Each structure stands twice: as structure tokens, then as C-alpha cells.
Amino acid sequence: MDMISLTAGVLSVRYTKLPDRLTHTIGIIVGDNYIPFLEAVEGSAEDPWPPSPPMQQMVQESFKPDASSVLLGVGLSGNGHWSSAIETKDSRGLKFDIACKNSKSATELGSRYRVLGTIQPSPRPNSVEIVLAAINVSANNEITRIEFAVTIGRLDSIDAKGDIKVSPMSDPKLSQTHRWCYEVSLLVLGNA
Numbered sequence: 001m002d003m004i005s006l007t008a009g010v011l012s013v014r015y016t017k018l019p020d021r022l023t024h025t026i027g028i029i030v031g032d033n034y035i036p037f038l039e040a041v042e043g044s045a046e047d048p049w050p051p052s053p054p055m056q057q058m059v060q061e062s063f064k065p066d067a068s069s070v071l072l073g074v075g076l077s078g079n080g081h082w083s084s085a086i087e088t089k090d091s092r093g094l095k096f097d098i099a100c101k102n103s104k105s106a107t108e109l110g111s112r113y114r115v116l117g118t119i120q121p122s123p124r125p126n127s128v129e130i131v132l133a134a135i136n137v138s139a140n141n142e143i144t145r146i147e148f149a150v151t152i153g154r155l156d157s158i159d160a161k162g163d164i165k166v167s168p169m170s171d172p173k174l175s176q177t178h179r180w181c182y183e184v185s186l187l188v189l190g191n192a
Contacts, residue, residue, distance in 0.1 A: 007088075008090065014034065023040050025039050039114045039116060040113060041113060041163060049106045051108065051112040055074065056075040059072050071086040079106075080101065080106060089185060093183055093186065097152075100168075102175055106172035115130055119164065122149070126150040126154060127150065128148050130145065131144065147183075149182060149183050151181045151183060153167055168180045
């Protein structure tokens with residue numbers, strides 16, 4: 001597998017292979033071009049609790065009755081077993097559902113992204129807006145904003161490096177299954 005992706009309208013998540021895990025970006029498809037605006041911050045093989053889930057296998061499945069596609073992933077790192085399910089929210093969004101079952105106390109659990117754009121607060125709680133330079137997706141439509149909203153868990157940090165992090169509400173020091181979910185959606189699709 002060189003790349004596996006899931007697309008909702010012009011929004012896409014793309015997983016590519018690293019030596020010991022998969023990494024991903026989230027971006028917009030414009031014609032034949034893919035323009036990422038979020039990049040997963042990965043750890044290394046030495047990190048028992050990496051900054052992003054260390055997915056090592058990813059498959060695309062279709063479910064009936066609507067034949068919608070879902071990306072399903074699994075991975076292992078340190079004393080944690082990771083899983084993910086990514087599905088389309090509609091033609092303008094992607095939903096991420098992540099879990100980690102740890103058998104020993106974790107120092108950090110969550111998903112961390114480097115934002116390739118400008119972050120600004122959102123009027124909705126537990127979310128931020130990513131402001132992009134106007135991207136013309138068709139003759140009369142452009143995208144200027146993306147919403148990153150946490151639905152289960154918490155938005156932990158927006159730091160000076162331009163990173164955002166989603167963490168579970170549960171205490172990572174407890175040996176149990178921890179879960180966090182978030183959505184990435186086109187917020188503004190306007191006329192150019």
C-alpha cells in the first residue's frame with residue numbers, strides 16, 4: 001500500500017507508509033491537485049506513547065445499504081493497542097473515531113496535528129477554525145475555512161508551533177480503553 005484515502009466531496013484524508021507506521025494528512029482536492037491543511041505529528045519507534053495513533057494497518061471497507069466507505073485501522077505501540085474508524089459525515093466532512101486500550105499507565109494519548117494554515121477560535125465549544133487562502137474548487141466556488149470540532153474528548157492545545165491536539169476525557173494513567181472523536185468539515189464554501 002503506497003496510499004489509501006477517503007474522500008467526502010473535495011475533502012480527503014490520505015494515509016501513506018512510513019518505515020514502522022502509517023502517517024496521514026487531511027486536505028482538499030482541486031482538479032488533479034491535493035492541498036493538505038492538516039498533517040499528523042508522528043512519533044518514532046522509541047516512543048511508547050506517540051503524539052498520534054501509530055496505525056500500522058489500514059483497510060477500506062464498504063458497508064450496505066448505502067455502500068458508504070470507511071477506513072479501518074489498527075496499530076500497536078508500547079503497551080497500547082490502537083484502532084481507528086474514519087467515515088464521511090456528508091459531502092463536506094470526515095468523522096474520526098479513535099481508541100486506545102492500554103495495559104499500563106500512558107503518559108500521553110491523543111491525536112496531534114500540525115496546521116498548515118492559520119488557526120482561529122470558533123464560536124462553537126471544543127473546536128477551532130482553520131483559515132486557508134481562498135482555494136477555488138470550481139469556477140464559482142471557493143473554500144476559505146475548515147472547522148475542526150471535537151465530539152468526544154477535548155481539544156487540548158493550540159500552541160505556538162501551529163499544532164492542535166485532541167485527547168480523551170479519561171485519565172491515560174488508567175488501564176482501560178480510551179476514546180476520542182473529531183470531525184473535520186468545510187465551513188465556508190462560497191462564491192469566488
